[in-house]
Amino acid sequence: MNSLTVENYLKALFNLSNDKGEVNVNELSKHLNIKMPTVNSMMKKLFEQGFVHYESYKPVKLTDIGKKEAALVIRKHRLTEIFLVEKMGFGWEEVHDIAEQVEHVRSAAFFDKMDHLLGHPKFDPHGAPIPDKEGKIMLRTYKKLNECKVGETVIFKSVTDSSKDFLKFLNKKDLKLGTEIIVLAIEEFDHSTMVGYLNHASETFSGVVCQNIMVEKIGK
Amino acid sequence: MNSLTVENYLKALFNLSNDKGEVNVNELSKHLNIKMPTVNSMMKKLFEQGFVHYESYKPVKLTDIGKKEAALVIRKHRLTEIFLVEKMGFGWEEVHDIAEQVEHVRSAAFFDKMDHLLGHPKFDPHGAPIPDKEGKIMLRTYKKLNECKVGETVIFKSVTDSSKDFLKFLNKKDLKLGTEIIVLAIEEFDHSTMVGYLNHASETFSGVVCQNIMVEKIGK
């Protein structure tokens, strides 16, 4: 059974993997708030355990086994988040930190029961898909709000930042998953984007905000 | 913040304390399945942190601060157990092991929410009282089933063994908390006791079983 620490490394590797599945030690180090030499030595351990491909001075890559293990941790995390929102009444901005703790509980029965009580949900409160018990995860190809064209109408599908601050910002702006958004204008200079939705005729979001809002074109 | 390990030591110390509040290092070692020298060195650490009174070759004793910290862990454990039974549909024989894990989650909001959703319960599924947020715990003076007199009618109030095996045994015998039990006979030789309850006109329980069944005399 993987230690809590290993679970956290696997999860981070999964979340940081780019399109090639690669992650730089440096990124990982910053993301986990753990110094590079520590991360480096952990990569060697994960390599010995068959969880990552590792070669000196190259980015690391999860193996298929590593991906599966990571997905199982992410499954526990996301099921917990939904449970906290749906069954316990927490707001979507509160659940990430609690789930970060609960995800390390070692009891299949516990998470299976959540899954059952929630009716086998497909997405967590932030729009991310739930891996199945074999670690298979549904891939969705949403685009970022600042990659849309002016005039497009899209649906807000997920966030890539689940931090309390970002989600509180969205709450304040009345933006929820499922909301229909019209792209009114994009400022080339700083990638800020003017949009309309619900009774918000015109709001302007910074590039940073738009990068974390994932949308899908309507009727597609 | 106490580590998971320290939380477990404190909980064990609390549960093993005799009427004088004392615990032998040896008992603790057996209970935690950790070798004596390790326990011994941990006692010194807990002493430095002000959680226990410690003198060489004497049993240890929780300080008031230690008792409070222990009670707060026990609070988390017991709230979790009730939540698992009441809100998630687990049997009382399944919850101890899961709660053992969940109790270490560091989030006051999480346990406060449980407490709220459960309507501030006073007892866990095994009949044990829930400490309050200040670590104050209600004392109840139940007696063991094998300390009763023949002819007494008592109510089954709590168990002192929450293991799966013992609780499955009670399930099989239809014995639940709240059941009215009549003591029919006590065998002095081995402390086995013959009782009647519900539609079980006569069942004989061994001394081991009777020691873990706590009861209260009716109308008292």
Next chain:
DNA sequence: GCAATAAGTTAGATTAGGCTAATAATTTTT
């Protein structure tokens, strides 16, 4: 294309929490 910067690695130390083997104190038995 080489110097400067950034990223990755090695070496060595630290802390928490565990172990075994040996020793010391206390308690129990004869």
Next chain:
DNA sequence: AAAAATTATTAGCCTAATCTAACTTATTGC
């Protein structure tokens, strides 16, 4: 009260996971 058994302690070692300082390799900017 001495021997035996039990309980507690000390000494020394181990592993997981972290760190800092110093060094090496890659990348980037003139």
